[in-house]
Structures are given as C-alpha cells and as structure tokens.
Amino acid sequence: MEAINNFLLLLDSYLGSAAYFPYILLGVGLFFTLYLGFPQIRFFSHAWKVVTGKFTKKGAQGDTSHFQALSTALSGTVGTGNIGGVALAIFLGGPAALFWMWITAFLGMTTKFVEVTLSHKYRVQTEDGTMAGGPMYYMDRRLNMKWLAVIFAIATIISSFGTGNMPQINNIAQSMEMSFGFEPMVVGGVLSILLALVIIGGITRIAAVTSKIVPIMGVLYVLGSLSVILYNLDQIGPSFAAIFTDAFTGSAATGGFLGATFAYAFNRGVNRGLFSNEAGQGSAPIAHASARADEPVSEGMVSILEPFIDTIIICTLTGLVILSSGVWSQKHENTFSRTDLEIVAGNYSDANEVDREALYHYLNGTEQNTIEKFTGSITVRDGKAVSNGYTLLHARSVAENVRFIVAGEDPYTGVLRIENGQLKKEDIVIVGDSLLHSAALTAKAFSMGFLGQPGEYIIPISLLLFAFSTAIAWSYYGDRAVVYLVGQRGVMPYRIIYVAGFFVASFADTTLVWTLSYVAIVLMTLPNLLGIVLLRREMKDTVKAYWQDFDAEHKEKSAKD
Template structure:
C-alpha cells in the first residue's frame, strides 16, 4: 500500500499538485466570469426564484424538480470536503488556504453555471425512460468528440470512487470510531447495506432521500458550529485577519504547525476548494440533467447556488470553527498513519530555529533543506526508542512522546525496527504519539471547544454521517449514468455492486491514502470538462441571451 500511495502522490504532483492546475481551474472560471459579465452576481436572485418553482410548468420534461435536482447535486458536494477537507486544507496550508477556497467557489459559481447549462442542453432520454446527461453528452453530440466523451465517462466512474465513495466512507468510519469507539468495518458494512437499498431505487428514490437529508444535516451542523464560534467570538476577528493576511505572506510557524508557503497554501486551497464544490469537475451536471425544464439555462442558474452554499457558507463556518478554537496548531495524542509519518536522519529539536527552518523547507518541498531520510535500525525497549540518531515527523509536525507497540496499543514492543528510506519496514508495529491531526478528526476536536463541550464531537459525527452518506448516494448516480453511456443500462447493476463493496473497504483503509486518491481522481475528470466548455463558449453566451429574450417575452 505504501508503494501504491507513493505512485498516487507522484500522479498528484503531476496533476492536481502541479503548479499549473490551479491556474487552469481558476483561469477558466475567471474567463467565463468576465465573458458572461459576472453571472454569479447578476443572476443570483433569479436563481433562488427558479429553485423555488416559481417558473415551473407541469409539462416540462424531466425526472425531478429544480429543488430536488439541487439537493441531489448538493448532497454530492456537501460531504467530507466540508468537514474533513477544510481541516485538511488548513492543516496543509494554514489559514490562507481558506481564502483560496473562497476564490475557487466564487469563480466556480460561473463555471458550474456553464457546465450545467451545456450538459442539460444535450441530455438524452434512455431506453428505460429516464434522463441521462452530463459533459459526455455535449462532448459527443455537439463537439463530435466521442473519444473525449469516453475519456470523461471513464474518469467519472473512477472519480465516483475517488470523490464520492472512498473518502466519504473513510471519513464516516474515522469519526465514528473516534467518537463512539465503534469498529470501522462494522460501520462500513451497515452503511453499505443502507447505501445499496437507496441506490437500487434510481434517481427518483435518490432525489427523495437527499431532499430530506440535506436540509436536516445542514441544520444540525450549523447549530454545533455556531456553538463553537460564539464561545470563541474574541478569536473570530484574528481568524479572518489571518486568512487574508497570510495570502500575501504565507503562514508562519505557530504552535506545532511548521508553517506553509504562499504557493503551497494557494495550491492546496484551490485543490480542496474543488473537492468541496466540484465546480468544473463535471459531476453536478449529471444530477441537474434530471430536472424538469425545457430551459437548460434556468437549470444552470440553479447550479450557481451550489458553490455558494457549499463553500462560501458551510466551508467558511467550518474554517472559522477550526481557526477560532486554535486546535489546528496544537498537538494531540493519536495513532500515526504510515503515509503521514517520516523518519529523518539526525536529531532535530523543535526549540531550535535552524532545525525548524530546515523542516519548514522539507515539508513545503523547497530546495536546500538538507534533510535526509533515515536508513538503519531503531532500538526499542518497552515501547520507547533508546537511540537518538533520528527524528520522527508525523502530520507535518515534530512527533513527541512516541511509543511503539505491536498487536495492541497496550502491548509495548521491544526489539529492533528496520527503517528504509524513512519508512518502517515492519507493518504490524503501531506507532502512537503527540502530533498535529487533520481531516475529520481535527474538526471533531474543534467542535468540543464550544458551549457543548465534549458533546460537540457527536454533532460532527452525526453531521459527517449525513453529509458523507448523502454524497455517496449522489455519486453512485453519477457513476451509473457514466456506465450507462459507456456500456449501456445492463452495466449499471455490476457497477453498483462494486460501488457498495468499495464503500465497505474504504472504512478500514488509510486516511491519507484515500485523500490522495481523491485528489488524483478529481483532476482526471476536471481537465476534459474544462476543455469542452471552453470550446463551446460562444454557444453558451448565445444560449444565455436567447433565454433572457424568451423570459422577457413570457413575463411581460
């Protein structure tokens, strides 16, 4: 698994982690924002009227209402990205990462408007009478690029696991285990059965379930979040200030946090912003294609609301909870994931500014850090290392009070541990200690710093359960529409079986491995879609103009 994770990290560095990807993503959104004259601002009010059904007509073709299409799409975006993803972005890039999530969302409102409109315009009715849409249909029917449509559909299937399935299951299991002590495999198995029961009903049952889950989960989560924000109200001003100021300076080392460069915060904030709202990824258009309307532009306007609700509202609230509580820069006792842990040659001290500078350069991938991986043996007696020629870094921080055990956390290990290129060779060894934490565990801890005290973590667990489960439901639909396009309706049932199996497996897999897989899957789906909508920019503008001409005539 370590070799596989290394391969995924290499892919991520070449794709989503590459310097050019954020510019492509934000550049596309910026281009359409200017080209269409800021539709996310001008059409915002109209979008709310459309989603409430004000302009609905009984004979409009489709499978579900504007509201249910929106909640289905929202259930696909409001997931672990809003809880664990924000925490992961701040963990990696500091407060400035939140700013870049905002920027991604604002420009993404336009990108989503474009991709949903074009996909809805070229949707198809399948042999079973249901609607099927998404970027693969405009790529095929309008651009005559069958190869691009097939590539996108394949990427959608992959991303249904990397975005909607594996990280959602892993986030639920991690949070439930930390809060209630329940076995991750049991949690994954039970939810896998429930997932199967829902997705077998197709878009009608999926839309019915998500239209009830989305408002409920948002209410529960917001109550818990504001309990923390108001309890730490004196820290809100400094939190907002750090988000903006760190954009221009990078985040300095503070507490256990070793700091982050401007470039790193930018890259990770954009990447996590995309994971959160999926603008440009081409996923939401698949859900919106089921909406009952003859006007593709009107459904595109509904989609403008998604990044606003998902990122600008929910992710901001999560970010403020984490920053105002201060837990993001504190070390806490935890079990180290192998993919988070690095064993370095030599002894580094957190109290030594020169050592901290070297580690800052190392974790931010800067040159001339002089840090090398440890190769050799660690002598352990009663769970404690007795040689001092190495330093353990876990979760981008100095690890303190490290213990080694085998089989069980209480069963202290004694013996020699071989280390190759900074990694332990013996897989059965459990390493625990104090370090920074990230993802859903960090958010759950932040929720305990409010009026609800320790009970706050239960709100995160319940919210995460609802958020992530609804995301898994929505993405199963995206995947089965892609399979329908690729291999026909008969391929849907085998896909659903594998999808449920993957959901169960991810509950017990490595957290960081899952997040890295999701980062790669997002990009391989996004790039073909951005290329396609850019080619249809003139048609998009014409469609918007025609919509308003017709709207004004019908509403004189």
C-alpha cells in the same frame, strides 16, 4: 499500501498537485466570469426564485424538481470535503488555504453555471424513460468529440469511487470508531446495505432521500458550528486576519504547525476547494440534467447556488471553527498512521527557530532544504526510544511523547530498522502527540465550544449524513456514465461493484483513499474544462436567448394582467 500510495502521489504530482492545475481551474472560472459579465452576482437572486419553483412550467420534461436536483447535486458536493477536506487544507497550507477555497468557490459559481447549462441542453432520454445528461453528452452531441466524451465517462466512473464512494465511507467509519467505538467493518456493512436499498430505486428515490437529508444536515451543522464560533468569538478577528494576510505570502509557523509556502497553500486551497464544491469537475451537471425544465439556462441558474452554499457558507463555518478554536496548530495524542510518518536524520525541535526553519524547507520541498531521510536503527526500551540522531515527524509536525507498542498494548523493547525514513517492522503501533488532520482535526475543534467534549459527536453524526448522501449522489453520476458507455445493461453490475467498494473502503487506509480522490478528480476536470471553453460562444448566445424569451414572456403576462 505504501507503494500504491506513492504511485498515486506520483500521478497526482503531474495532475492536481502540478503547478499548472490551479491556474487552469481558476483561469477558466475567471474567463467565464468576465465573458458572461459576473453571472454569479447578477443572476444570484433570480436563481433563488427559480429553485423555489416560481418560474416552473407545467409539462416540462424531466425526472425531478429544481429543488430536488439542487439537493441531489448538493448531497454530492456537501460531504467529507466540507468536514475533513477543509481541515486537511488548513493542516497542509495553514489559514491561507481557506482564502483560496473561497476564490475557487466564487469563480466556480460561474463555471458550474456554464457546465450545467450546456449539459442540460444536450441531455437525452434513456431506454427506461429517465433523463441522462452530463459533459459527455455535449462533448459527443455538440462537439462531435466522442473520444473526449468516453475519456470523461470513464473518469466519472473512476471518480465515483475516488470522490463519492471511498473517501466518504472511510471518514464515516473512522469517525464512528473514534467517537463511539464501532468497528469500521460493521459500520461499512450496515451502511452498504442502506446504500444498496436507496440506489436501486434510481434517481426518483435518490432525489426523494437527498431532498430530505440535505436540509436536516445543513441545519444541524450550522448550529453546531455556531456553538464553537460564538464560544471563541474573540478569536474570529485574528482568524480572518490570518486568512487574508497569509493569502499571498504563505502561512507562517505557529505552535506545532511548521509553516507553508504560498505555492503550497495556494495549491492545497484550490485543490480542496474543487474537492468540496466540484465546480469544473463536471459531476453536478449529471444531477441537474434530471431537472424538469425546458430552458437549460434556468437549471444553470440553480447550480450557481451550489458553490455558495457548499463552500462560502459550510466550508467557511468549518474553517472558522478550526481556526478560532486553535486546535489546528496544537499537538494531540493519536495513533500514528504509517503514511503520515517520516523519520529524518538529525535531532530537530520545533521550539528552536533554526530547526523550525530547516523543517519548513523540508516539508515544503523548497530548494533550500538540507534535511535527509533517516536510514539506520532505533533502540527502544519499554516502549520509548533511547537512541538519537533522528527525528520522528508525524502529520507534518515534530512528534512528541512517542511510544512504540507491539501485540496490542505491550511496550516494545528491541531494535527497529529504518530505511529511507520508513519503519520496516509492520506489527509496531506508534502512539504520541502530533498535529491532527482531516475529520479528526474538525472533531477536536468541535469540542472547544459551548458543548464541550460532547461537541465532538457532531462530527460523526454530520459525517454520517453528509458523506452517506454524497455516496448516494455519486452512485447516480457513475451509473449515468455507464449508461452512456454501454447502455442500461451495465447499470446493475456497476451498482453492485459500487456497493462492494463502499464496504471495502470502510476499513482501508485513510491516506490512500484521499490520495486516490486527488487523482480521480482531475481526470474528470481537465476534459470538462476543455469542452466548456470550446463552447463559450454558444453559452453566451444561450444565456442571451434565455433573457430575451424571459422578458418577452413576462411582458406578455403583464399585458394580460
């Protein structure tokens, strides 16, 4: 698993974590924001009217209503990224990461408007009478770049596992085990059966289910978040101050958090923002292509609301819960994940300013780093290390109160071999105090409100709803990509593999799953961004024509009245 994770991290270093990627993603969003005259602001109120059905025309072609299409797309975006992803971004980049998530969402509202409009415009009707759309269709039918469409479709299938399938059930299972003691495999088995029952019914059943789940989960999560935010109201001001003051400098060290450079906070914030709202990834246009509408721009209007609801509202609530509660910079007892564990040479303490500075450079990979990974032996007696010359880092923090356990709960005694910073003995479990990340951090933050310890249960319940609905939506994205590549005959085999992957991921290593998602996202995003930039003039003309027709139609209606 470690070797696979390292390989995926290497790929990610050339893709989503590369210095160029955030600039491309934000650059395209900024370009269209200026090119189309800030549509996320000018069309915002109109979008709400469209989604409520005010301008819906009878007889329009499609499989779902505007609201159902929005619910399906939101169910695909509102998932672990809003709960675990925000926590991961803050864990990696500090409060500044939330600022860059906001910027990604604001510009992403325009990006999504463009990709949805173009995808809806070039959708097709399939053999079974349902609609199929997405970036692969405008790449093929309008740009005549079938090779790019094929790359995108293949990437969509991969991403359906790396974004919508595996991280979702993994977070559900881990959260349910932590909160209720349920075995991950049992949770995965039960939910896999439910997933199969839903997705076999296709987009009609998927839209019916998601349009009911999304409003319920949204209300539940907002109320739970407010119970923590209002309880820690005196910390909201300092939280916002940290978000903005650190935005262009990086986040300073505080508590167990050892700090993050601007580049690290910027990259993680943009990357997690994309994982959360998927603007530019090209996934949501597949759901919106099913909407009953004759004007592609009208469905593009609806999609403007997605990043706003997903990131500006829900991710902000998560971020404020984590920051105001203070748990993001505090160490808590947990079982150490091997993929989050590093052992470095030398004795370091985060209470020492010089040591903290050295660890900052090591964790952020700066040129000033002088720390090396430890190779040697650790002597352990009754579960506690008695030798020195090394420091255990877990979850980017100095581990404390470390205990080595073997054979269930027995303290280990003996000598442990360390090679290049990694513990080689596989049957050792390490327990201690360190920072938390992902859903575990968010759950801990939810216990710091009016509800107290029971507040933690909001997270497994929310994750169950958020992540399960995401897995439902992404199964549809994947099967539309399969339809494009091989036709209707490939849908059922894909669904079987999708459900099987969903089950297996319930007990897989969480860090590996998240790393896979980093790679899969970018494999969709880059081809999609290229495609919409190439169609920039057509997009502008399509929007202009929409408003001309809209104004003419309403003038005619007013004259009749």
